[in-house]
Amino acid sequence: MAAKKYIAIVFLLGCIALTSTGYAEIVLPKILGNNMVLQRNKPVPVWGTAAAGEAITVKFNDQTKKTTADAAGNWQIMLDPMQASATPQVLEIKGTNTIKLENILVGEVWLCSGQSNMSYEMRKNSKVHRPDTSTVNSPIDELDRAHNPQIRIFLVTQKNLRKPDSTHAGWDIAEGTALRDFSAAGYFFGKNLNHDLKVPVGIICSAISGSRIEPWMPREAFDEIPYFKDTNYKIDGDPGKLYVNMIAPVAPYALRGFLWYQGESSSYLAETISYTYKMEALIHWWRKLWNDKNLPFYYVQIAPFYYSRAKSSTNIPFTIYTEPELREAQTMALKIPHTGMIVTTDLNDSLTNIHPAFKWVVGQRLELQALANTYGKKVVFSGPMYDKMKVKGNKIILDFKYTGSGLVSHDGKPLNYFAIAGSDGKFVNATAIIKGNKVEVSSREVPAPVAVRFGWTEVAEPNFYNKDGLPAVPFRTDNPLKFTLTAN
DSSP: HHHHHHHHHHHHHHHOOOOTTTOOOOOOOOOOOOEEEEEEOOOOEEEEEEEETTTEEEETTTEEEEEEEESSSEEEEEEOOOOEEOOOOOOOOSSSSSEEEEEEEEEEHHHHHHHHSHBBBHHHHOOOOOOOOTTTGGGHHHHOOOOOEEEEEEEEOSTTTTTTTTTOOOEEEEEEHHHTTTHHHHHHHHHHHHHHHOOOEEEEEEEHHHHHSSSOOHHHHTTOOHHHHTTTTTOOOTTTTTTHHHHHTTTTOOOSEEEEEEHHHHHHTSSSHHHHHHHHHHHHHHHHTTTTOOEEEEEEEOOOGGGGOOOOSSSSSTTTHHHHHHHHHHHHHHGSTTTTEOOOTOSSSSSOOOOOOHHHHHHHHHHHHHHHHHHHOOOOOOEEEEEEEEEEEEEEEEEEEETOOOEETTTOOOOEEEEEEEETTTEEEEEEEETTTTEEOOTTOSSSSSSSEEEOOOOOOOOETTTOOOOOEETTOOOOOOOOOOOO
């Protein structure tokens, strides 16, 4: 019921005052507008406000649906599931007044959210250092040539969903001025998806630089996760602050799933397992808001950066292990159903830059997750991920999932950033050798090993990949943390 309360807030924001005669026109939420993409193969809600009891007729794609506004003036209809269509159509909503939304396509719709690395704009992408001036059709030049009417974008701000818009603007073709200020990661995800699925794609971006995870969900979201009650965890960070104006008003717009790029702020707070449970709270609440517990949620593990050089705001000193522990918490969230994570250990060319370039690769890797796990395509979507280990003499043998076409050193050099320890817990640099789809780890200094760590430092940019070009997920076999899925 709490999730529905936030949808009701959106209805109230969309209402207009009645005149002295009691007359009111149909009003649509901002998210419904010209140039939008409607989700294919799912029921599609169309909603808004009108005078209480007003008869509403909606026509689209040879469908005609009718309803009546309730006593509060709210109304909603559901269009039947439709096949993808790149042919522009008109969506007509008729009551006391008539609204015609133009240039509507049907395809795939995704919502991307998070902090600055998700909001990182295409205009910044155009200024990335070009390592090879001879490169033809470089992603750095994408803003100059983007002109695909099948890719549509909607940029959410902290204000633009508060009120309806009589011009029904907001959705744009992904080009020119509109694309300059849009998420680079979101755009490149959409571009790749359009290319591979051959259907229109709509990307909604709702992201704010510097934001923590808490503002993206209401306080009630934490109440449904026992961890926060059982540990007397103090919920701060302005829960709900961004959710009310930037997420709730988007619902119940039909979506295929969510993309998430956030965690840098949480690493600055030296979070570990608490972040995993916050991700569970967020994912559970968003799925509840959209009334679909299976909506995919694909996210980005944060890139290498010198967090240890920053001043902590928590009384917990930052170390070179602060970031690996946050990344571990992100990896643990994969236990939540219908989630996927991409690794970015190879995507920062300056460890003093918390906003690394290569957002086109972020978009590409997120799309691989969607292709494999949402659309059922046979593609390799993850780099090697630690599965299990066994001790064999003075070696530890590691098994991995997602080995793809096989394991490899990406640069042909010996595998790096592997460390090994005995029962004393002192880790030393180790020799790691690929043997088929396994890795043997050892060190002369540790004759009786018990644990291995990989990529366990904030500066780690390992060369351990699968042959499909995807980097391995950092891990430690001696992870002391436990995560128990609690939300239903």
